[in-house]
Amino acid sequence: MADTAARSAVDLLTEARDLTDHILDQWAQRLRGEVAGRDGEALAYALATPGKRVRAALLLASYRAVGGMSPAVAGVAAAVETVHTYSLVHDDLPCMDDDDLRRGRPTTHRRFDVPTATRAGYLLVPVAARVLAAAADALELPPAALGRMAVELFRAGGIEGMVGGQLLDLEAEGRTLALEDLIAVHRGKTGALIRAACTLGAIAAEAGPAEVAALTAYGEEVGLAFQIADDVLDATGTSEELGKTAGRDAQLAKSTYVSVMGVEAARAEAERLARRAVSHLESAGLSSGALGALAGYIVTRNS
Numbered sequence: 001m002a003d004t005a006a007r008s009a010v011d012l013l014t015e016a017r018d019l020t021d022h023i024l025d026q027w028a029q030r031l032r033g034e035v036a037g038r039d040g041e042a043l044a045y046a047l048a049t050p051g052k053r054v055r056a057a058l059l060l061a062s063y064r065a066v067g068g069m070s071p072a073v074a075g076v077a078a079a080v081e082t083v084h085t086y087s088l089v090h091d092d093l094p095c096m097d098d099d100d101l102r103r104g105r106p107t108t109h110r111r112f113d114v115p116t117a118t119r120a121g122y123l124l125v126p127v128a129a130r131v132l133a134a135a136a137d138a139l140e141l142p143p144a145a146l147g148r149m150a151v152e153l154f155r156a157g158g159i160e161g162m163v164g165g166q167l168l169d170l171e172a173e174g175r176t177l178a179l180e181d182l183i184a185v186h187r188g189k190t191g192a193l194i195r196a197a198c199t200l201g202a203i204a205a206e207a208g209p210a211e212v213a214a215l216t217a218y219g220e221e222v223g224l225a226f227q228i229a230d231d232v233l234d235a236t237g238t239s240e241e242l243g244k245t246a247g248r249d250a251q252l253a254k255s256t257y258v259s260v261m262g263v264e265a266a267r268a269e270a271e272r273l274a275r276r277a278v279s280h281l282e283s284a285g286l287s288s289g290a291l292g293a294l295a296g297y298i299v300t301r302n303s
Contacts, residue, residue, distance in 0.1 A: 009294050013297070015060070017052070017057075019071070019074035019077070020078050020081055022074075027047060028048055038112055039123065041112070043120050043123060043124065046085050046089050047085060047127075049085060049102060049105070050104070052301075053077075054294070055077070055080050055193060055194055056077035056078070056080065059073070059204075060073060060077060062199075062215045062219075062291065065201075065281070065286050072138035073135070073139065073201070075138055076135045076139075076149065076204050078131050080200065083193060086121045086122075086124035088102060089109075089121040090118070092107040093114060129154075132149060136149065136204075145204070149200050152196045152200055152203065157193060160192075162188060162190075165184075165191075165192065168181075168189070172254065176255055182255055182256070186224060186227040189227070190223060191220065198218055199212060199216045202216070210284055214283065215286070218280045221277035222274065225270045225298055226299075228257045228267075228270040228299075229299050229300075231266060232258055232267055233302070234256070235258040236263065257269065270299040271299050278292045
């Protein structure tokens with residue numbers, strides 16, 4: 001049963017990666033022509049960064065869980081991944097985590113320079129808006145649906161979500177956080193965009209309020225579980241396995257779920273959150289097949 005679920009998650013991630021990477025590659029080539037010089041090259045380089053596309057897979061699965069059928073929803077997933085890419089470009093900067101590697105290749109500021117990478121990160125935000133608008137047009141969604149999706153995506157990527165969580169994370173370096181404070185950091189920094197991916201999938205399918213709420217609640221739990229699993233991997237994995245520098249949390253003296261709870265307790269908490277995520281779907285009468293498999297993958301992955 002577990003092996004079958006793992007294969008299901010891997011299949012969905014592969015599909016999401018293929019669909020999303022194709023769209024991001026098209027936008028990369030377009031931006032290389034629209035934006036002159038190093039800025040255009042840096043935008044294309046950042047968008048071409050390989051990844052697991054977990055957020056894209058969650059969006060596709062959420063869309064299908066409430067009856068969505070159009071392949072054009074991949075454009076919405078690409079918009080989410082564009083916002084995620086912006087966050088990674090800035091997260092890697094010397095003033096933040098100062099990382100040299102991202103997904104097995106030089107980070108954008110190492111490939112170019114810090115000012116260019118900083119500009120590329122900011123420029124990816126309006127690019128995400130363009131990608132989202134094009135996807136809504138392809139899906140033939142009404143303007144109100146596009147508006148709701150835009151609010152969800154950019155609120156999750158802004159001060160109320162990812163940016164706010166990153167700010168709290170920076171302020172917490174060198175300090176020991178209580179568990180509730182650590183949860184607040186990561187519900188914003190990591191969880192907000194994962195939650196938004198699930199919500200956007202529901203909105204793109206024009207789901208009802210109860211279905212949107214259930215998928216949002218699922219995304220809230222899975223988003224936190226994802227970060228806990230990341231903390232465990234940072235403490236136990238190698239740079240080769242992770243495709244980025246391992247052990248950075250300890251080097252930066254960051255509070256993590258591992259430092260607060262220990263490895264085994266953190267793993268157990270991630271698994272508990274994954275089960276609770278699925279229970280939200282079941283309570284709303286939604287199929288938990290693909291989404292359940294993804295929740296299981298998120299807390300058991302090794303990279």
